[in-house]
Structures are given as structure tokens and as C-alpha cells.
Amino acid sequence: MNTEAIRFDRIGPVEPGRRGHVWLVGAGPGDPELITVRGLRCLRRAEVLLYDRLVSPELLLEAPRTALRIDVGKAPGRHARKQEEICRLLIHHARAGRRVVRLKGGDPFVFGRGGEEALACAEAGIPFEIVPGISSAIAAPSAAGIPITHRGVAGSVAIVAGHCTPGALEPTDRIDWPAVARLDTIVILMGLGRLPEIAAALIAAGRSQETPAAAIASATLSTQQTVVGTLATLERLVAEAGLEAPAALVVGDVVRVGERIAEACYAWEAEVLAVGYAGTPVDLPRGARDELLTQSPLTIAQGR
Numbered sequence: 001m002n003t004e005a006i007r008f009d010r011i012g013p014v015e016p017g018r019r020g021h022v023w024l025v026g027a028g029p030g031d032p033e034l035i036t037v038r039g040l041r042c043l044r045r046a047e048v049l050l051y052d053r054l055v056s057p058e059l060l061l062e063a064p065r066t067a068l069r070i071d072v073g074k075a076p077g078r079h080a081r082k083q084e085e086i087c088r089l090l091i092h093h094a095r096a097g098r099r100v101v102r103l104k105g106g107d108p109f110v111f112g113r114g115g116e117e118a119l120a121c122a123e124a125g126i127p128f129e130i131v132p133g134i135s136s137a138i139a140a141p142s143a144a145g146i147p148i149t150h151r152g153v154a155g156s157v158a159i160v161a162g163h164c165t166p167g168a169l170e171p172t173d174r175i176d177w178p179a180v181a182r183l184d185t186i187v188i189l190m191g192l193g194r195l196p197e198i199a200a201a202l203i204a205a206g207r208s209q210e211t212p213a214a215a216i217a218s219a220t221l222s223t224q225q226t227v228v229g230t231l232a233t234l235e236r237l238v239a240e241a242g243l244e245a246p247a248a249l250v251v252g253d254v255v256r257v258g259e260r261i262a263e264a265c266y267a268w269e270a271e272v273l274a275v276g277y278a279g280t281p282v283d284l285p286r287g288a289r290d291e292l293l294t295q296s297p298l299t300i301a302q303g304r
Contacts, residue, residue: 020094022121024114026107026133029140030246031220032056039131046101048093050086052112054105054246063101068093083113087120094126107135111161111189135159137187140219140248144226145265146258154184154254162191162198162249181205185252192217192247195238199231202251207231212255217247226262228255 023042028034035043043049046063053073060069070089072081081089086102093100108114108130121128137159141148148157158180180186181202191198192215203209209232217225229237231251250258 018097019127020097020100022090022094022100022102022117022126022128023131024102024108024117024128025104025131026112026135027052027055027059027103027105028134029106029136029143029220030054030056030218032058034134034139034220035059036131036133039133042101042129042131043103045099047098048100049103050089050100051103052105055103059103083116087117090117090121091124091126094121094128095124104133105136106139107133110135110137110159136219136246136248137189140216141187141214141250141254141258143219143224144214144216144250144258145262146214146216146250147254147261148185148187148250150254150257153257154252156183157185157187158183160186160188160191162188162194175201177201177205181207185250185254188249188251190245191249192238192243192245195235195249198249199235203231207251211251212253214250214255214258215243215247216250217243217245219246219248228259 023046025039025042026036027039028036040062043059043062044064046067048068048070049060049063050070050072051060053071055073063069070081072086072089090100090102102108102114102117104112104114106112108117109132114130118128118130138148147154149155160175160180186202188198195215199213202211209230211231212228213231213234214226214228215234215238217223225241225243227234227237227241227243234249
């Protein structure tokens with residue numbers, strides 16, 4: 001391990017005999033306000049912070065100024081640290097008696113490899129705690145107004161890793177698409193780059209080409225974009241809208257329910273901006289109302 005690159009020297013010594021601890025903390029789906037109270041409390045006590053690429057920079061500022069911050073983020077084709085090295089870092093600092101926070105986007109145990117890190121701590125005899133976070137598998141559809149379950153429409157949900165579909169990096173498909181296709185709602189994370197293969201796999205497994213489908217990019221952020229179409233049209237609509245990862249895909253009739261909800265929310269936002277809330281005018285600079293409405297995360301590009 002390259003200790004110079006990791007820069008252990010940036011952190012001071014701890015009291016002799018103090019036992020270290022690791023917290024695996026879910027940072028939530030993107031908006032820094034969506035971290036849990038427990039997660040924020042752990043973050044504010046961290047002496048060492050290992051954080052992912054998609055964690056909000058605002059959350060990094062919540063750690064003590066003296067905390068050692070280590071970027072261990074992963075991007076397609078680029079890993080700042082290998083998973084084995086991340087586990088070694090957790091163990092190294094905990095054995096030195098430090099409070100270590102591993103801050104992960106979403107929830108640590110939903111495609112976050114938190115299970116591997118928890119097992120590594122357990123095998124090394126390091127005390128650890130799991131602090132759940134709001135997964136984008138739930139938050140992204142919700143932020144777009146799409147309920148992943150809805151009485152009379154959807155009573156079952158599948159959450160799928162999109163990078164497990166056939167492609168250059170994953171020649172063997174590990175998803176049982178016929179089983180997935182039978183469920184009411186399908187949420188696919190990390191799948192925007194393989195949208196054509198995913199749509200083809202679901203159609204081949206029995207889902208209609210006309211099944212409603214949506215793509216939600218940068219969920220819960222001010223830059224959120226949502227595109228709605230069908231399994232047959234979503235790829236084209238996503239390309240036309242210029243959506244980029246990170247994005248979640250939602251497939252199922254709940255997408256149509258979500259359109260009605262989003263339209264109602266958007267109309268309410270427009271009314272509040274126009275006439276105020278509970279009789280109190282909303283005082284915004286000239287032109288700000290139009291800008292807010294244009295940037296509303298509930299804005300939907302629709303296609304059939």
C-alpha cells in the first residue's frame with residue numbers, strides 16, 4: 001500500500017488504548033439534507049472520513065475540520081481505490097484507535113458494497129455499525145412523483161443493478177430477466193449506459209414495448225431531469241434530452257401514476273409562486289419565478 005499517497009501523516013495521534021470504531025453511513029440520494037440525523041451525528045464526530053464520488057461536497061464540510069478526508073470514489077472505468085484497499089484503510093485507522101466514517105451514496109447495503117466492508121471489519125475484529133441511508137432506488141422515483149408501489153397498480157418491486165446486463169464489461173448476464181419482468185415495478189440503478197440492452201431484455205422476457213418507463217437523472221438535486229416514455233421509446237427520448245448518469249430507470253404502470261402526481265405538484269408549485277402560500281406572498285426577484293419553474297425537478301419530458 002502506498003502510504004505516502006494515502007497521507008496518514010495528516011492526522012494526529014489518539015489517546016493510548018482507545019479503541020477505534022467504523023461507521024458505514026448512508027449519505028442518501030444526493031440532496032445533502034436527506035442524510036439521516038444519525039448519519040449526520042456520526043459524520044460530525046469523524047476523525048477519518050472515506051467518501052464516495054457522489055457524496056455531496058456540503059456533507060464533507062460537516063466533518064470536523066481536523067478530520068482526514070480520503071476520496072475512495074468509483075466511476076465507470078475509474079476507481080480511485082480498489083475495494084480491497086478501502087477495506088484495509090478502514091481497518092488500519094480503526095486499529096489506530098480512530099473514529100472512522102465510511103460515507104456512501106444512498107444506502108450502504110444497496111449496491112454499495114457495504115456488506116464486504118462490514119465483513120472485513122468483522123473478520124478483523126473491528127467494532128462497526130451500519131447507519132442506513134435513503135437509497136436512490138426509492139428516492140429517485142419519489143422525487144419524480146413516481147410511487148414504486150400503488151394500490152391496485154403495483155404490489156411488487158424489483159431493484160436491479162443495470163451494470164449486470166450483457167456488455168463489454170460484463171459478458172455474462174447475472175439477472176434472471178424473466179423473473180424480474182413478472183414483477184409490477186422494476187427499478188434499475190447504474191443502467192443508463194445500457195438502456196438499449198435492458199429494454200431489449202425486458203421485452204424478450206415478456207414485457208410489452210408499450211410498458212411505461214422513466215429515467216430520472218441527478219435525483220433530488222436542483223439539476224434533476226425526468227424523461228417519461230415506454231420501453232420502446234425511452235432510449236431515444238433520453239438521448240434527445242441529453243440525460244447523463246447518475247440516473248435511475250423505472251419500468252411499470254406506476255410511471256403513469258407518477259405523471260399525474262408530478263403534474264399536480266407542479267401546478268401547486270406554480271400557484272404558490274404566483275399567489276403565495278396561506279395568504280403570504282412569495283417575494284422573489286424579477287424573473288426568478290420563471291427560472292424556478294423551469295428548473296423544477298418535477299418537470300417531465302414526455303414521449304409515447
